[in-house]
Amino acid sequence: MARSAKHHTVDAPLRRATPAPHWKKLQQGDRVRVRLSPGFEAAGVVDAITADHSAVWVHLDGGRGRTLLHCGDAVEIFPHAD
Template sequence: MSTLIAPTPRLHRLRQRTVAAGEPARLNPLEPVPNWCKLSRADEVTVCRNRRKVAAGRVDMVALDGSVFWILQEDGKGRAMVHQKDGLTVFRKAGNDRRPRHCRT
């Protein structure tokens, strides 16, 4: 179970819980999504270029062929379109195992 520790009102630290093996559990692990067709609406994603975060938010729409998707960016930055030819890597918050209706396996 995670515990919030607030040494000052402005700074919060999150204590990591440990698993049975003794290794710290990752609080919000991200998994790469090479096939964008497997993204679902409302998935939490992080978009990176050269290992640097360029955008993050929730998936708003995905094209049927998975070549493009739109995200509603966090912190009120608006809606952004992401295309496969942009050379970006997409990571999704782990645990979102839902498969969209339009995706064929």
């Protein structure tokens, strides 16, 4: 048995992740900028969006692949300024 295990603790309830208002305006095919962390930003195209707009699949430019972004992941998605 693990010595650092916590016994008789109550887990905090999960809080519902809510997408930012501008996430609800995203549509498949939109060009976007994705800020994954301070100083790291990439551009891409929205591939798919969940019905509640809480998760967005984006094909990143430059062959960086397709990534799933969730509103609870502390990422930001902005419409790409042309």
